[in-house]
Amino acid sequence: MSNSHDTQPKAPTLAIALRYAEEEGAPTVVASGRGSVAEAIVATAQEAGVAVEENPALAGALENVPLDEPIPESLYLAVAEVIGWVLRTGHAPNGQNMPLARTNARGS
Numbered sequence: 001m002s003n004s005h006d007t008q009p010k011a012p013t014l015a016i017a018l019r020y021a022e023e024e025g026a027p028t029v030v031a032s033g034r035g036s037v038a039e040a041i042v043a044t045a046q047e048a049g050v051a052v053e054e055n056p057a058l059a060g061a062l063e064n065v066p067l068d069e070p071i072p073e074s075l076y077l078a079v080a081e082v083i084g085w086v087l088r089t090g091h092a093p094n095g096q097n098m099p100l101a102r103t104n105a106r107g108s
Helices: 036-047 056-062 073-089
Strands: 014-019 028-034 052-054 097-103
Touching (some): 036 052, 052 073, 056 073
Parallel strands (some): 052 097
Antiparallel strands (some): 014 028, 014 097
């Protein structure tokens, strides 16, 4: 019998890490992965005190952006909203580390 009120978070199936520095222009994808790689990305971020936001739609949209490449202009607004949340909540150490967009959704 399963407990539908289980409070344990599901392991992420997709995680994307972004870096943003004003002088670099657009945020850059610095890590991306599924399964155990996603779990490692999230664990590393949490250990470093970097904010982690669960955002399936954004994670899916960022999944195909090559590593060390800036995000496409079509995602500026969505990523800006996440950056704004990070800055408002004080989750960005020295304003340098940006959040992960991750999803727990199974499938594509």
